[in-house]
Amino acid sequence: MEEFENEYDIRPLKENWKKYELEADNLVTCLHSGPLGGDQEIGAMIANGNIDVLIFFCDNLIMQGHQNDVSALTRLASLYNIAFATNRTTADMILTSPLFKDPNYKRILPTAIENYKNRNIE
Secondary structure, three states, X not given: OHHHHHHOOEOOEHHHHHHHOOOOHHHEOOEOOHHHOHHHHHHHHHHOXXXXXXXXXXXXXXXXXXXXXXXXXXXXXXXXXXXXEOOHHHHHHHHHOHHHHOOOOOOOOOHHHHHHHOOOOO
C-alpha cells in the first residue's frame, strides 16, 4: 500500500480511512465523512477535473442515509467519463490495467459538457 500511496494522490473519506487504521496518514488527505459533505467534496473534484479514478465502496445491503449524494457521484463519474469502481473486482481491474499507468492515455470528455457550458440562455 505504501508504494501505491507514494505514487498517487489518495483522498479517502475520513471515516473510511479510520476503519482501516492505515499508517501512512501523512501521505493522505482525508475528506469529510460522506454524510458531512465528503460526497460533495468528491463531486466538486470530479467537476473540476481533479479526479481520474473513483473507487467508492458502500454497503449495498442497507439504504445509505446519503443515498442521493451517492447517486449524484455516480452521475458525475459517468458524465465526466472517469474510471469508477463500486466493488473490489472492478477496482482491481482498473488498478491493474496497463492504461492506469500509461502517461499517454487521456480521458475523453463528452462534447455534451462543452455544449452545455456554451448553450444560449434566453
